[in-house]
Amino acid sequence: MSSLPIILVVDDERQSQEALRRVLSDEFRVLTASNASEAETVLSSEMVHAILCDQRMPGTQGVEFLKSVRERWPDPVRMIISGYTASEDIIAGINEAGIYQYITKPWEPDDLVRTIKEALTLLELQQANASASLDLKMAPAALETAVATKTTSLRRAHHFDRIVHHAKSPLADIIDMAGRVAAFDISVLITGESGTGKELLARAIHYNSPRGDKPFVVENCGALPDQLLESELFGCKKGAFTGAYEDRIGLFEQANGGTIFLDEIGETSPAFQVKLLRVLQEGEIRPLGARLTRKVDVRVIAATNRTLEDEVREKHFRRDLYYRLAAFPLHIPPLRERPMDIHLLAERLLAETRKGFGKPVRAFSDDALAVLKSYDWPGNVRELQNEIQRMVALAETDMLELELVSPRIRARACPGGRAIAESHQRRTLKDQVEALEAQILGDALTRHRWNISRVADELGLSRVGLRAKLNRYGLERTG
Numbered sequence: 001m002s003s004l005p006i007i008l009v010v011d012d013e014r015q016s017q018e019a020l021r022r023v024l025s026d027e028f029r030v031l032t033a034s035n036a037s038e039a040e041t042v043l044s045s046e047m048v049h050a051i052l053c054d055q056r057m058p059g060t061q062g063v064e065f066l067k068s069v070r071e072r073w074p075d076p077v078r079m080i081i082s083g084y085t086a087s088e089d090i091i092a093g094i095n096e097a098g099i100y101q102y103i104t105k106p107w108e109p110d111d112l113v114r115t116i117k118e119a120l121t122l123l124e125l126q127q128a129n130a131s132a133s134l135d136l137k138m139a140p141a142a143l144e145t146a147v148a149t150k151t152t153s154l155r156r157a158h159h160f161d162r163i164v165h166h167a168k169s170p171l172a173d174i175i176d177m178a179g180r181v182a183a184f185d186i187s188v189l190i191t192g193e194s195g196t197g198k199e200l201l202a203r204a205i206h207y208n209s210p211r212g213d214k215p216f217v218v219e220n221c222g223a224l225p226d227q228l229l230e231s232e233l234f235g236c237k238k239g240a241f242t243g244a245y246e247d248r249i250g251l252f253e254q255a256n257g258g259t260i261f262l263d264e265i266g267e268t269s270p271a272f273q274v275k276l277l278r279v280l281q282e283g284e285i286r287p288l289g290a291r292l293t294r295k296v297d298v299r300v301i302a303a304t305n306r307t308l309e310d311e312v313r314e315k316h317f318r319r320d321l322y323y324r325l326a327a328f329p330l331h332i333p334p335l336r337e338r339p340m341d342i343h344l345l346a347e348r349l350l351a352e353t354r355k356g357f358g359k360p361v362r363a364f365s366d367d368a369l370a371v372l373k374s375y376d377w378p379g380n381v382r383e384l385q386n387e388i389q390r391m392v393a394l395a396e397t398d399m400l401e402l403e404l405v406s407p408r409i410r411a412r413a414c415p416g417g418r419a420i421a422e423s424h425q426r427r428t429l430k431d432q433v434e435a436l437e438a439q440i441l442g443d444a445l446t447r448h449r450w451n452i453s454r455v456a457d458e459l460g461l462s463r464v465g466l467r468a469k470l471n472r473y474g475l476e477r478t479g
Contacts, residue, residue, distance in 0.1 A: 004029040005120050006046060006292070008076070010039045010053040010065070020052065020081075023109045028116065036060040036068075043069065047235060047247065047287050047294065048076045050119055052103075055082035066097035072238070073247050077119040079103060124256075154216075158207040163200060164348045166340040170333045174201075181328045182209045187280075189265075189325045190303040192332030195382030198303040199261060201332065206259040211299055214258030217251045222267030229272060231288055233260075234279070240289025252285045252296045259299045265325065266306035266317060277321045300325065335384065336376040339443050345381060346372055349388045350400070361395050367402040374413040374442040413442070441469060 007028040009020045017032045024030050031046065033039035035057060042048065051069060055062035066078045078098055083105035100119050103112060160179050165171040181188060182205045190198045199218065206216045219232055227241055235250030251260055268276070279285055280300065286293040302325045311317035335342065346364065354361050364372070368391075377383050391404040402410070440459070448454040456466040 005049040006031060007116065008033065008039060008042055008046075008048045008051045010034075010036070010051065010057075010062070011081075012054065012057045016054065020112075023112060024116070027113055036065040039065065039069075040072075043073050043076075043247075044237060044239070045289070045291055047237070047249065047253075047290055047292070048073070049123065050077040050079065050116060052079050052081055052116070055080050063097050063099070066099060070098045075123075075247060075249055077123050079116070079119065081105065081107065154203075155207045155212055158200075158203045160204050160208060163197070163204060164341065164344050165338070166344060169338045169341050171338055171341065174330055174332060175204075178205050178330055179208065181205065181330075185210070185299055186327040187299070187325050188301045188327070189308070189329045190301065190332065191308070191329065192303075192305065193334045193380055194305050195380035196332040196334060197381055198332060199263060201330065202259075202261045202301040202303065205301060206261075206299075209259070209299070211258050215255045216259050216261065217255040218261045218263065219251055220263045221272075222264030226269055226272045227288075229268070230275065233276075234285040235287030235290070237287060237289030240287075248287075250285060250287060252279065252298055253294060255298045256296050257298075259301060262300060262302040264304060265302040266304035266308055266311060270316075270318065273318045273321050277318060277324060280321075280324045334377075335380045336378075336446055336449070339373060339446050342373045342377075342384070343369065345384060346388060349385050350392070353385075353389050353392045357389075357392050359392055359395065360398055361392050361400060362398040364400045365402060368400050368405055370439050371402060371405050371410055371413040374439065374446060375409050376412070376446055437469070441466075 005028050007024055008031050009017055009024075010033045011017050011020070012034050014034070017034070021030045021032065031042050031048070033042055036059065039051070039053075051066065053062040053066055057065075062080050062082065066080070069076070069078060077100050079101050080099055081103040100122070101115060103115060160175050163171070163175055165175065178188075178201055188202070188205060190201055192198055203216060206212060219229075221229060224232060230236075231240070231248055231250070233251050235253060236248050238247050279296075282293075283297065284293040284295045308317055308322055308326070312319050312322050335345075346369065350361065350364070372384070372387070379386070387406060387409065388400075390406065391400045394404050441455075444455045444458055448458070452463055452466060455461075456463050459466070461469070
């Protein structure tokens with residue numbers, strides 16, 4: 001199926017239709033209509049990219065027709081072709097129908113093709129930059145510059161170096177592998193618990209890839225029922241289903257040339273998985289209610305908090321789709337398995353929160369930071385961010401003290417109990433050494449998920465000796 005843009009020519013003269021078809025058919029897929037009614041029938045069944053309409057037609061004239069098109073099908077670029085250039089027509093076209101350009105007869109073939117290409121470039125740039133609008137009449141060159149500036153900023157903001165982690169963190173190897181695969185146009189499957197930063201890694205892969213200057217679009221596949229998810233991803237015609245009140249360009253087409261991030265892919269139904277597999281195999285989408293398919297060139301990065309291998313074995317997820325998506329799997333470990341990252345993440349999140357809240361909070365107290373570092377963070381980075389925002393909101397000084405940490409976190413933190421609660425009251429050398437020892441024990445317990453044998457082996461202690469220290473510092477497993 002052709003991937004050429006679809007141009008609708010509306011002209012009451014068959015000779016003019018054929019002349020335009022001959023000139024445009026090498027660059028575009030050309031559909032024709034002899035009047036407004038025929039044109040509306042085409043627009044109801046096809047995803048048209050641009051409309052080239054004669055001004056003087058029997059019945060509904062060009063500007064009047066394109067005014068109604070603007071209300072019912074706002075996405076196609078609208079252009080008038082006419083031998084008449086009455087000023088009132090031009091003003092009406094600009095103000096009422098959102099006409100992109102008047103093309104006067106007789107037209108030059110090369111100029112006509114170039115004008116339509118520029119219009120479609122503007123449409124593509126608009127889709128790449130949601131803040132732009134065709135009706136603003138921004139020149140293509142200016143809009144292209146604006147999008148390029150925005151893309152450069154996004155590339156800088158989503159460089160792999162911006163993903164906070166310690167040099168010895170297990171996340172370091174994942175980031176290294178992601179950096180290597182970014183340059184190659186293959187599908188990536190990112191797994192990990194909720195809140196670990198899967199979308200952040202996906203954005204870094206996109207913006208550091210050859211597709212980085214093209215769109216990056218996101219869809220949460222677990223948030224919508226099948227029909228709405230199909231409409232979001234593949235597009236739909238008005239009236240294709242109950243609630244389809246307008247034509248919708250799907251995210252796959254919006255992402256053409258770039259990357260689509262399918263989050264929570266493990267939540268999709270088997271019926272939807274079949275349709276997604278076809279899109280990945282054929283490289284084309286068919287909007288709901290449309291007859292024609294559209295070729296798309298999109299890199300897919302998917303993510304899930306499920307173990308898809310288990311889902312495949314239990315026949316909840318299609319094996320063939322799994323292998324399509326998991327050409328290069330990456331697993332982000334939870335925060336409890338990389339406690340060395342907590343301090344760095346906390347400092348970054350504090351800086352961002354301080355700026356966003358406009359509060360002059362300087363730092364964490366040692367005791368508060370010790371508790372944050374010892375908690376297992378089942379909600380991962382997202383939970384840590386929420387906690388820091390809460391602390392900053394409650395802070396009345398420039399220091400985030402232990403008392404600002406949520407009671408549930410203080411109660412569940414590993415080196416909680418007596419050692420930290422008392423350490424801020426007594427600061428002898430012995431007390432500080434004991435507090436440090438309690439923190440080291442807590443970090444090791446968190447890292448090994450309370451496997452006493454592994455902790456004892458790492459710290460060079462006997463199991464009996466380790467138990468004695470846990471009792472001494474009141475370290476008890478909770479939850």
